[in-house]
Amino acid sequence: xxxxxxxxxxxxxxxxxxxxxxxxxxxxxxxxxxxxxxxxxxxxxxxxxxxxxxxxxxxxxxxxxxxxxxxxxxxxxxxxxxxxxxxxxxxxxxxxxxxxxxxxxxxxxxxxxxxxxxxxxxxxxxxxxxxxxxxxxxxxxxxxxxxxxxxxxxxxxxxxxxxxxxxxxxxxxxxxxxxxxxxxxxxxxxxxxxxxxxxxxxxxxxxxxxxxxxxxxxxxxxxxx
Numbered sequence: 001x002x003x004x005x006x007x008x009x010x011x012x013x014x015x016x017x018x019x020x021x022x023x024x025x026x027x028x029x030x031x032x033x034x035x036x037x038x039x040x041x042x043x044x045x046x047x048x049x050x051x052x053x054x055x056x057x058x059x060x061x062x063x064x065x066x067x068x069x070x071x072x073x074x075x076x077x078x079x080x081x082x083x084x085x086x087x088x089x090x091x092x093x094x095x096x097x098x099x100x101x102x103x104x105x106x107x108x109x110x111x112x113x114x115x116x117x118x119x120x121x122x123x124x125x126x127x128x129x130x131x132x133x134x135x136x137x138x139x140x141x142x143x144x145x146x147x148x149x150x151x152x153x154x155x156x157x158x159x160x161x162x163x164x165x166x167x168x169x170x171x172x173x174x175x176x177x178x179x180x181x182x183x184x185x186x187x188x189x190x191x192x193x194x195x196x197x198x199x200x201x202x203x204x205x206x207x208x209x210x211x212x213x214x215x216x217x218x219x220x221x222x223x224x225x
Contacts, residue, residue, distance in 0.1 A: 056091035063115050064134045065215040069151035071098045074110055083148065099140065099151055100159025101170055102188070105133050115216055117223075120175070125213060125223040129175035132185070135208040136175075139189045142196055155192050165191050 055076060062070060066085035072078065073096050074089035081087050081097075089095040089110030096107040097119070105119025116133040117123040123130040141149045161167045169184040169191075186202045193200035203211075213223050 057088050058091045058110060059112070060087050060089055060095070060110060061085045061113050062087060062097060063113055063215065063219055063221070064137055064149060064212050066148040067137060067151070068148055069153065069155075070104065070137075071100075071156060072096065073098070080153075085148070098156075099137075100156045101161050102136075102159050102173065104137070105129070105175065113219070113221065115221060116212065117216075125209065128178055131205055131209050131212070132175040132178075132181045134212045135203045135205065136185050136188070138203045138208055138211060139185070139200060140192060142193075144198075154195065158192055159188070 057077065062072075062081050062085040066083065068081055068083045068085060070081045070085075072081060072087045072089075074087075075093045077088055077090055079087060087095070091110070093110055094107040095110045095114070097104040097114075105116070106121065108114060108118050111118075116130045116137075117125065117127075119133055120127055120129040125131075137149050137151070140151055140155060142152045143150045159166060159170065161170055166188055169187045172180060173184045173188070174180045182202065189200055189202050216223050
């Protein structure tokens with residue numbers, strides 16, 4: 001029979017608690033089961049229960065049309081945007097979006113709807129970097145013509161710095177420099193979409209901007225100049 005004094009329990013909990021549109025995760029851990037004797041003074045600190053960590057999570061949506069398949073990171077949270085562009089973020093924290101190792105603009109404060117305008121400091125519908133982020137996403141869309149932008153999972157494995165075919169382009173990509181952007185983005189689109197059942201090209205500036213204006217307008221987001 002096991003004595004009560006020698007019985008040690010380790011408990012790990014991750015409890016999601018729904019609060020409206022938010023989700024709160026609570027995590028805690030119990031005693032250290034490596035302490036086998038109450039006379040072991042080193043157990044004093046190890047036996048203390050770890051602090052409880054509470055993470056408030058909110059939901060958002062990435063839009064230039066809903067963008068599906070983009071990786072995101074927000075504090076301890078990471079994932080891939082869903083078919084409506086949905087993502088989760090740490091409430092009060094920042095979030096950043098990626099296609100493989102390609103960062104889509106800067107980290108921004110999490111909120112309900114994020115667009116390319118938010119991914120550039122002081123971004124407007126006429127800001128070159130805003131339009132160029134939209135151009136890249138639209139150009140990598142694997143299902144053109146529908147109501148969303150779809151980034152397939154294979155791109156996350158291929159769009160990495162360890163891939164010699166695109167490493168230089170990823171390194172040199174600059175959304176704010178038009179000439180550099182066109183050169184590097186054209187290479188990225190050509191290489192990364194090689195497995196698509198059609199020939200993808202870099203969407204031109206005017207068409208990308210018109211697409212962005214149209215889709216943001218349909219979502220009720222103002223793009224007034």
